[in-house]
Amino acid sequence: MPEKRHLLHLQPATPEFAGDISALHSSLFEKAWDADGVRRLLEHPASVALVATAERPWRVIGFILAQLTADEAEILSLGVGVMSQRAGIGKMLVQGLIEMAQRKGVKRIFLDVAASNAAAIGLYRAMDFAEMGRRKEYYSHNGGRREDALLMVRDLGESS
Numbered sequence: 001m002p003e004k005r006h007l008l009h010l011q012p013a014t015p016e017f018a019g020d021i022s023a024l025h026s027s028l029f030e031k032a033w034d035a036d037g038v039r040r041l042l043e044h045p046a047s048v049a050l051v052a053t054a055e056r057p058w059r060v061i062g063f064i065l066a067q068l069t070a071d072e073a074e075i076l077s078l079g080v081g082v083m084s085q086r087a088g089i090g091k092m093l094v095q096g097l098i099e100m101a102q103r104k105g106v107k108r109i110f111l112d113v114a115a116s117n118a119a120a121i122g123l124y125r126a127m128d129f130a131e132m133g134r135r136k137e138y139y140s141h142n143g144g145r146r147e148d149a150l151l152m153v154r155d156l157g158e159s160s
């Protein structure tokens with residue numbers, strides 16, 4: 001059942017969250033990211049990351065990880081726990097990232113998403129990201145199957 005909004009907190013993902021993010025990431029993606037790798041990412045000065053946490057019991061139910069390069073940002077990963085999906089948490093995480101990125105002077109946010117990932121593509125479209133290209137056979141799945149990536153972008157402009 002989706003989490004209730006009033007029990008949710010959105011906050012910057014400090015390195016202490018690495019283990020929880022790694023565990024949630026592993027439950028959502030074929031290729032796991034270990035906690036040390038996530039911690040190094042969070043410690044990097046160019047990283048911008050948020051977690052959504054729920055109370056009672058306290059747990060991390062969503063995360064977004066991005067990296068800044070000059071005035072652009074790339075979303076590296078986004079995930080919401082299966083039991084908490086479709087309750088607006090993904091949108092909150094993307095909106096929170098946009099606001100953090102704008103405060104840091106970012107003008108455009110990019111990401112790659114698997115062409116079959118209807119949920120993520122639907123979310124990014126709903127957040128005004130536009131498709132700007134396709135990378136052929138960019139992802140390799142377990143078992144060897146390959147899949148195209150869609151490259152999506154959102155211009156942040158001067159305000160909004």
Ligand SMILES: CC(C)(COP(=O)(O)OP(=O)(O)OC[C@H]1O[C@@H](n2cnc3c(N)ncnc32)[C@H](O)[C@@H]1OP(=O)(O)O)[C@@H](O)C(=O)NCCC(=O)NCCS
Binds near residue numbers: 087091124
């Ligand atoms: C993609 C993901 C982060 C979405 O998180 P979420 O919290 O469920 O998303 P939201 O509830 O904020 O949904 C916002 C909008 O996205 C779209 N969307 C979300 N899930 C969808 C689905 N399963 N099918 C189609 N559209 C979907 C809808 O437009 C939705 O708005 P609506 O509920 O008003 O129709 C989540 O499904 C997830 O973690 N998936 C596994 C990991 C993953 O694929 N990450 C993205 C890698 S780039």
